[in-house]
Every structure is written in structure tokens, then in C-alpha cells.
Amino acid sequence: MTPGEPSEPLRVAIVGSGPAGFYAAEALLGHPEMAIEVDMIDRLPTPFGLVRAGVAPDHPKIKSVIKRYEKTAGHDAYRFFGHVTVGRDVSAEELAGLYHAVVWAYGAGTDRKLGIPGEDLPGSHAATEFVAWYNGHPDFADREFDLGCERVVVIGNGNVAADVARMLLLPRPELECTDTAPYAIDALAGSSVREVLVLGRRGPAQAAFTNPEVRELGELTDADVFVDRAAVAADETSAAFLDSDAADATNRKNLESFTEFSEREPGGKPKRVELRFLRTPLEIQGDGRVERIVAAVNRLEVDESGAVRARATDETETIECGMVLRSIGYLGTGIDGVPYDAAAGVIPNERGRVTGDGSKPHPGHYVVGWIKRGPTGVIGTNKKDAQETIETLLEDAAAGTLPERDAGADALPALLAERGVDFIEYDGWQEIDALEQERGAAAGRPRIKLTAFEELLAAARKERNG
Numbered sequence: 455m456t457p458g459e460p461s462e463p464l465r466v467a468i469v470g471s472g473p474a475g476f477y478a479a480e481a482l483l484g485h486p487e488m489a490i491e492v493d494m495i496d497r498l499p500t501p502f503g504l505v506r507a508g509v510a511p512d513h514p515k516i517k518s519v520i521k522r523y524e525k526t527a528g529h530d531a532y533r534f535f536g537h538v539t540v541g542r543d544v545s546a547e548e549l550a551g552l553y554h555a556v557v558w559a560y561g562a563g564t565d566r567k568l569g570i571p572g573e574d575l576p577g578s579h580a581a582t583e584f585v586a587w588y589n590g591h592p593d594f595a596d597r598e599f600d601l602g603c604e605r606v607v608v609i610g611n612g613n614v615a616a617d618v619a620r621m622l623l624l625p626r627p628e629l630e631c632t633d634t635a636p637y638a639i640d641a642l643a644g645s646s647v648r649e650v651l652v653l654g655r656r657g658p659a660q661a662a663f664t665n666p667e668v669r670e671l672g673e674l675t676d677a678d679v680f681v682d683r684a685a686v687a688a689d690e691t692s693a694a695f696l697d698s699d700a701a702d703a704t705n706r707k708n709l710e711s712f713t714e715f716s717e718r719e720p721g722g723k724p725k726r727v728e729l730r731f732l733r734t735p736l737e738i739q740g741d742g743r744v745e746r747i748v749a750a751v752n753r754l755e756v757d758e759s760g761a762v763r764a765r766a767t768d769e770t771e772t773i774e775c776g777m778v779l780r781s782i783g784y785l786g787t788g789i790d791g792v793p794y795d796a797a798a799g800v801i802p803n804e805r806g807r808v809t810g811d812g813s814k815p816h817p818g819h820y821v822v823g824w825i826k827r828g829p830t831g832v833i834g835t836n837k838k839d840a841q842e843t844i845e846t847l848l849e850d851a852a853a854g855t856l857p858e859r860d861a862g863a864d865a866l867p868a869l870l871a872e873r874g875v876d877f878i879e880y881d882g883w884q885e886i887d888a889l890e891q892e893r894g895a896a897a898g899r900p901r902i903k904l905t906a907f908e909e910l911l912a913a914a915r916k917e918r919n920g
């Protein structure tokens with residue numbers, strides 16, 4: 455029998471409750487002609503992934519997408535199992551045995567490494583960890599970032615680099631009107647940081663920032679923005695790039711903003727943010743902690759594929775600094791029992807259908823989001839991506855190629871209960887949400903996040919201790 459009839463609903467587990475997971479759930483539940491049940495599992499007691507723990511707190515509009523996910527979560531056939539780690543509480547094989555299909559949606563949980571000496575010195579951090587810390591992610595809440603230095607170097611020219619640069623420079627009132635974790639507001643507002651230097655290995659025309667993020671760097675209340683005029687003067691390689699189809703409107707607009715920044719007179723603000731291009735970090739140095747970074751000065755060239763690449767010259771530059779944030783991209787990790795392409799940091803797939811050795815299908819396994827395509831794109835990119843995967847899944851269901859399963863809706867909660875897993879359901883999250891908003895309202899803030907597992911679990915169980 456093909457699952458999808460009321461007598462045998464199509465039962466799907468989605469592992470990960472970020473945007474990709476929610477768009478996959480929305481796509482599945484948008485088929486009223488079929489009986490489909492969706493169980494969403496997350497390692498954290500809280501849903502929404504990087505919308506809660508990644509999006510910069512001073513970008514509340516971006517977070518409003520949560521309303522759409524709440525609608526999906528309100529569907530009768532949707533259930534949430536938070537605080538459940540696949541690979542620890544339940545294996546991938548066990549989970550797959552309970553559902554017709556598993557959709558892996560757990561994103562890219564770690565960071566890319568520079569692979570240079572000194573990368574692990576105290577004071578050198580992955581920007582992704584700094585982001586998780588100021589957003590109150592319970593795994594990172596007790597991390598320490600020593601902000602007692604004057605200059606921070608941020609490596610990378612993507613939106614995460616822009617986010618951390620901005621957060622380092624926001625004044626207290628602009629932090630207090632956000633949902634930044636309370637400990638991070640104190641640390642950031644009391645920091646000695648006066649200058650953030652953002653290093654890009656290529657030129658201003660090739661930066662990965664999107665336009666609003668660049669413009670915001672020029673609108674900071676307390677910090678002047680600085681770009682060297684020589685850096686925006688068109689070199690031949692960039693001029694050819696901008697004339698070619700490889701460049702898009704974002705590249706051109708970014709360059710306009712950088713050019714405008716380079717023409718500004720300093721406004722006398724107490725802090726500064728500088729974008730310095732054509733620099734590749736070679737070594738992070740210091741006696742027991744970060745004191746300086748040595749970077750190669752690059753020139754641009756076009757490689758055989760036509761891409762603009764940075765090529766180091768013999769010239770180097772040494773920059774004194776007390777902290778380095780490495781912001782060169784997220785990286786996916788594998789999960790036991792599921793095929794994994796370690797070089798690319800993704801689960802290999804064709805249109806979202808997980809493939810194993812020699813591109814053979816791995817029946818019943820699907821993938822969406824960053825663990826499908828790599829850590830690229832904005833939140834909305836995941837919608838089309840998830841729709842593609844769910845189309846593939848439903849094609850397989852119709853073709854009768856999904857594995858046969860006889861486990862019912864009670865199977866997962868029964869297994870978790872038997873193992874003593876303290877899982878949180880959606881109404882438990884709603885208790886957390888209500889308490890965070892209540893605490894925020896009392897302090898004139900949008901919410902005050904709970905940042906420790908014990909607090910989150912207690913709130914989910916409605917044990918409010920003040």
C-alpha cells in the first residue's frame with residue numbers, strides 16, 4: 455500500500471527546526487489531499503535554528519519570518535520533539551526505522567578553518583561562536599570573549615563578518631532594544647573595543663556582503679566607516695569583472711557604497727570600522743594570546759575558470775590587535791549512518807534525495823538547507839530548496855519506492871520515554887516563549903532569552919522560579 459491514505463499516513467521525521475526544516479514541513483503539510491504526519495526533532499529545547507541563534511539581534515525584521523513557522527507548527531499533523539539529539543538519544547538507523555522518510559535539515563554546525571599558525575591562540579575565535587554567544591545559544595552561553603582590547607580584526611567579507619563588526623560597535627541603548635543575551639549586552643557595552651578592522655582577501659567588487667549589510671556599516675551611531683581610496687580605484691581585473699556576466703547588481707552596488715565610504719571625511723565618532731581589502735591572513739601571533747596578525751598583501755588575477763582570485767605578493771602587513779574573529783563560512787558535519795561528503799561538508803543528494811556510494815539512492819532519506827547545498831543564501835533561499843526536496847519525496851512515495859514501515863505515531867515518544875530522554879514538545883516551547891517575552895516586557899525589551907539548558911527545561915515544564 456502507498457502511504458498517504460488516512461489508514462496509513464505518510465510519516466516523515468524532519469531533523470532540524472531551522473528555516474529549511476520548517477519550509478520542508480510547510481511543503482509537506484500543504485498537501486491536504488494526502489494524509490501526512492510530520493515530526494520535527496531538534497537538539498535544542500527551542501525551535502527556529504539560526505533565526506533564533508544566528509540572525510543578528512539588531513535585525514528583528516528578519517526574525518519576523520518566525521510567524522510563518524508558527525503557522526506550520528499549529529497544523530494538527532505537526533509535532534515538535536526538542537532536546538533530542540539524533541546520534542545520541544536515537545540513532546539515524548533507529549529513526550529511519552520509525553518513519554517512511556527522514557528529512558535531514560540540521561544545517562552546518564561548525565566553522566571552516568583558516569589552517570594557519572596561531573589560529574587556536576586564546577583571543578582567536580570562530581565568528582560563528584561569537585554569534586551563538588551573543589544570541590544566547592545554550593551551548594555557547596558560558597564562552598568568554600575578552601573584549602578588553604582596542605582593536606579587533608574580523609577575517610572575511612560575508613554577512614556574518616558584517617554582523618559581528620556591527621555588534622562589536624553598537625552602543626548600549628541599541629543593544630538593549632534587542633533580544634541580545636543579557637550577559638552579552640553587558641560585555642559588549644562595557645568593551646574597550648574602539649576599532650574593528652574587516653579583512654577581505656579579494657577586492658571590494660568581489661565582497662560577499664549583501665547591499666543593506668554594507669550600507670549599515672556606514673550608518674553606525676558611534677563609529678565612522680573607513681575605506682582606503684586607493685582600494686576602490688578600479689584595477690584592470692576588477693573593471694573587467696564588473697563588465698562581465700560574473701558580476702551582479704550586488705557587486706556593483708557594494709562597490710558604489712565602498713566608494714562613497716572612501717570619500718567621506720571622518721565624522722568625529724568615538725569608534726571606527728575599516729574595510730581593508732586584498733589581505734590574506736598568514737599567521738596569528740602573540741605570547742600566550744592574540745597580539746597581532748600577519749597578512750599577505752594580494753593582487754587580483756583571473757584563473758583558468760574565469761573566476762577572480764587573490765594571489766599573494768611578496769609584501770606582508772602586520773596588524774596589532776587583541777582579538778581575531780574568523781568569519782570565513784560555516785561547515786556541515788556528518789551523522790553516523792547517513793552518507794556524507796566531508797570535502798564539501800554536505801550530505802550527497804540529487805534534488806534532495808540522499809545518494810550513497812556511486813550515486814545509488816539511500817531509500818527513505820532526504821536533505822534540505824545548508825546540509826544539502828552548503829552554507830549559502832539567505833533565509834528565503836531555503837523555501838525553494840525545501841520544495842524541491844519534498845517534490846522528490848512525494849514522487850518517490852507515489853512510485854512506491856519509500857521503505858515499508860509499520861511504526862505508528864506513538865513509536866518515537868515511547869522510545870524516548872523508555873530511554874529517559876527529557877524531550878520538549880511544542881507546548882513546552884510555547885511556555886519558554888511566553889516566559890521570555892514576559893521577562894522582556896518587564897524590562898522594556900522584545901524578550902529576555904533563557905540561555906541555560908536547565909532554565910529552558912524548567913520553563914518548558916512551567917517551573918517558574920522568578
Ligand code: NAP
Nearest residue numbers: 610611612613614615655662781782783784829830831832
Ligand atoms: P560567506 O558569505 O560565504 O562569506 C565568507 C567570506 O569568507 C568570503 O568573503 C570569503 O572570501 C571569505 N573566505 C573564505 N575562505 C577564506 C580564507 N581561507 N581566507 C580568507 N577569507 C576567506 O559566509 P558567511 O558570512 O558565513 O555567511 C553564510 C551565509 O549566510 C551567506 O549566504 C550569507 O549571506 C548568509 N547570511 C545572511 C545574513 C543576512 O541576510 N543579513 C546574515 C548572516 C549570514 P571569497 O569570496 O574570496 O571566497
